[in-house]
Amino acid sequence: MADTAISHGHDSGHGAHVTSTGLSNNKMAMWMFLGSECLLFGGLISTYMLYKGRVNSGPQPDQIFDIPFTSVSSFVLLMSSLTMVLAVSAAQRKDDRNTNLWLTITALLGAMFVGGQVYEFTAFYREGLGFTTSLFGSSFYTLTGFHGVHVSVGIIMLMALVGMISRNRIPGNKAEAVEMVGLYWHFVDVVWIVIFTLVYLIPA
Amino acid sequence: MSTATEHNTSTEHADGHADEHHGASDKQYIVIALILAALTAIEVSTYYIDFGPLFMPTLFVLMTVKFIVVASYFMHLKFDNKLFSYLFYTGLILAVLVYAGALSTFKFFLQKG
Numbered sequence: 001m002a003d004t005a006i007s008h009g010h011d012s013g014h015g016a017h018v019t020s021t022g023l024s025n026n027k028m029a030m031w032m033f034l035g036s037e038c039l040l041f042g043g044l045i046s047t048y049m050l051y052k053g054r055v056n057s058g059p060q061p062d063q064i065f066d067i068p069f070t071s072v073s074s075f076v077l078l079m080s081s082l083t084m085v086l087a088v089s090a091a092q093r094k095d096d097r098n099t100n101l102w103l104t105i106t107a108l109l110g111a112m113f114v115g116g117q118v119y120e121f122t123a124f125y126r127e128g129l130g131f132t133t134s135l136f137g138s139s140f141y142t143l144t145g146f147h148g149v150h151v152s153v154g155i156i157m158l159m160a161l162v163g164m165i166s167r168n169r170i171p172g173n174k175a176e177a178v179e180m181v182g183l184y185w186h187f188v189d190v191v192w193i194v195i196f197t198l199v200y201l202i203p204a
Numbered sequence: 205m206s207t208a209t210e211h212n213t214s215t216e217h218a219d220g221h222a223d224e225h226h227g228a229s230d231k232q233y234i235v236i237a238l239i240l241a242a243l244t245a246i247e248v249s250t251y252y253i254d255f256g257p258l259f260m261p262t263l264f265v266l267m268t269v270k271f272i273v274v275a276s277y278f279m280h281l282k283f284d285n286k287l288f289s290y291l292f293y294t295g296l297i298l299a300v301l302v303y304a305g306a307l308s309t310f311k312f313f314l315q316k317g
Contacts, residue, residue, distance in 0.1 A: 021287070023285055023287065023288075027288065028287075028288070028291070031288045031291040031292050032291050032295075034291075034292055034295070035291050035292050035293075035294060035295025035296070036295055037295075038292075038295040038296045038298070038299040039295060039298065039299045039302070041299075042299030042300065042302065042303045043299075043303065045303070046303035046306060046307055049307065049312065050307060050310055050312055067248065067251045068248075071244070071248045074244060075241065075244060078237070078240055078241065078244060079237065079241075081237070081240075081274060081278050082233060082234065082236075082237035082278075084278070085227075085233050085277075085278045086230055086233060088227075089227070089229075089230055089233065092227075179280075182278075182279075183279055186274055186275070186278045186279045187279070189274055189278075190270075190271050190274050190275060190279075193267060193270045193271050193274065194267060194271065196247075197247065197263050197264075197266070197267040198267075201247060201248075201250060201251060201263055202260070202263060
């Protein structure tokens, strides 16, 4: 009977763990982490929503937002989700060459997004919106800055993954490692979907 | 004998060997990305075209649809074990409820209404 109490995990075919749920512990941990990240970004978005109208000095949101530019950035990040899922698909086919190709393209698209954000922050600062100019400025930079840091961490993870796959340094299930990074990357994308609508498209 | 603790996904084999393919095909992913791009274009169009009283509902519906499509297809929640969906959506719903409650204490929704 004892043998029925557990079943093999998702990655057990590659010498990995046997888990009590039959699911990969890594994947379970990643989803729990992403669930907790919802609370982090929920707090930041709520704070922004509360303070976006609090502008005692400095520019108003609708005076500085460049919607066409941010729309292009959003499109770039959205397309990076496509390239990421193609990387996961290639990894599941054990196609290392295409996995690395799609991961690299994803990292480049992510870098374009972060570059756009740096440009946007610089433009806003020159237009008079500093971090301490107003509550709107503080909450805006905190929210979008936290998101930008998440994207930057994702780029580092992607490039590290490319390096590890190239050198065959990934122990266990390679496809699952790509999928874990992919989950993080897609989460960053879905958070931006919310931020783009609530912060940029809905006026203060 | 099967037990309640067995939660293998549809793509896992009996010996626990990981799947060869997991999720939609590459062509399907490209079609989904094109749909997401089209939805984004509609979102951006609300900035240029007056949607009147439909402005906010349109944006919220598009945002929600895009979120669910990415989570379901690109993050594979649609194809994976339901436990992953529960973990993620529990966090998400908890966040929405907690912060909607917090914003209510500031009379945020009354001020906007």
